Amino acid sequence: MASKYRSSSYSVTIEDSVGKVLAHDITEIRPAQFKGPAFKKGYIVKKEDLPHLRRLGKEHLYVLNLGPGEVHEDDAALKLSEAIAGPGVTRALPPSEGKISLKAAFRGLLKVDVGTLTELNMVPDICCASLHNNTIVEEGEIISATRAIPLIIDQEILDKAVSIARSRGGIFSVVPLSSPPAGIVITGNEVFNGLIEDKFAPILRKKLETFGCPVLDISFAPDDRELISAAVKRQMAMGAGLLMVAGGMSVDPDDVSRLAIADSGAKEVVYGTPVLPGAMFLVGRIGNVPVVGIPACVLYFKATVLDLVLPRILAGDKITRKDLAELAHGGLCMVCKECRYPVCPFGK
Numbered sequence: 001m002a003s004k005y006r007s008s009s010y011s012v013t014i015e016d017s018v019g020k021v022l023a024h025d026i027t028e029i030r031p032a033q034f035k036g037p038a039f040k041k042g043y044i045v046k047k048e049d050l051p052h053l054r055r056l057g058k059e060h061l062y063v064l065n066l067g068p069g070e071v072h073e074d075d076a077a078l079k080l081s082e083a084i085a086g087p088g089v090t091r092a093l094p095p096s097e098g099k100i101s102l103k104a105a106f107r108g109l110l111k112v113d114v115g116t117l118t119e120l121n122m123v124p125d126i127c128c129a130s131l132h133n134n135t136i137v138e139e140g141e142i143i144s145a146t147r148a149i150p151l152i153i154d155q156e157i158l159d160k161a162v163s164i165a166r167s168r169g170g171i172f173s174v175v176p177l178s179s180p181p182a183g184i185v186i187t188g189n190e191v192f193n194g195l196i197e198d199k200f201a202p203i204l205r206k207k208l209e210t211f212g213c214p215v216l217d218i219s220f221a222p223d224d225r226e227l228i229s230a231a232v233k234r235q236m237a238m239g240a241g242l243l244m245v246a247g248g249m250s251v252d253p254d255d256v257s258r259l260a261i262a263d264s265g266a267k268e269v270v271y272g273t274p275v276l277p278g279a280m281f282l283v284g285r286i287g288n289v290p291v292v293g294i295p296a297c298v299l300y301f302k303a304t305v306l307d308l309v310l311p312r313i314l315a316g317d318k319i320t321r322k323d324l325a326e327l328a329h330g331g332l333c334m335v336c337k338e339c340r341y342p343v344c345p346f347g348k
Helices: 047-055 073-084 114-121 155-167 200-210 225-237 257-263 305-314 321-326
Strands: 009-013 026-030 034-039 060-064 070-072 089-096 099-104 108-112 126-130 142-148 152-154 172-176 182-187 215-221 242-246 267-271 282-286 289-294
Touching (some): 034 047, 073 089, 073 126, 073 152, 073 155, 089 172, 108 305, 114 126, 142 172, 200 215, 225 257, 257 282, 305 321
Parallel strands (some): 182 215, 182 242, 242 289
Antiparallel strands (some): 099 142, 126 142
16 A cells, blocks of 8 residues: 555745645755754744745645644654664654654674565555665664655555564664674794794784783694694683684694594584685684684785674674575675775675
């Protein structure tokens, strides 16, 4: 059912609008200077406003007197925003130009029920847009905005949209990120024997600092399955809440890190991803502790599969093969001359 204007809503010329109450915000845009309501809903039009209204291209205005079964855009936005907001989400009130924005209540990982969001937007006259699922958001950052598209929407249509969102317990939520102490094991004969300088540690330390994760310990091990496994177990015994094993993740005969991770008791292991860079990435769990196997691409690219997966691990997600398979769409880095990640299509 499409919404419609009934006799309760009618337009008048701006000359006849003097003394009447505006039924909606009137937006003004001055490039590079201002965008917002020049006249807000509920404003009583004055004669001296007419030149301004003409400059805004207005010759007619809506006068509103709602009838049965009709809902104003502001009231619709209030009901929609309440229905779609889940845990960790706040609303920017009151509505502005018929729209309400949703904001992150704290720094965390944005979760979007994409299927329900699509279903909601299949309802006529409903608009709800958001950031991508699994985006890191800061406290107060706008994550979504919703509105009814027409000035007046039918109650039946609005109720249908609200019911869809409420039946799922909301569409948007923000999950706080944990900051577990991280144990790092760096593998490779060439590093262990001092033939080359290690480059993994400073990169991984910086990535962990972004999330407030302290580095518990950094161990070095040669390409020896038993020694790598022993190093992993030592990190576990020290209380690591996150394990990173760097290097030795390729298919070369000397690369045994993924076998050593399995020897350490890792379960639910998934090796290999449809993400470039990051095809030889590994993720699993030793008990309740997440473990990641990090390929050498992390040394050469600012953004890899690690950057896509690590925030989800810290948000408590248990990464499955399906999760990694879904990263294929958008999982090809464009290798830009200047990396702008995360403001780019990678991982989106």
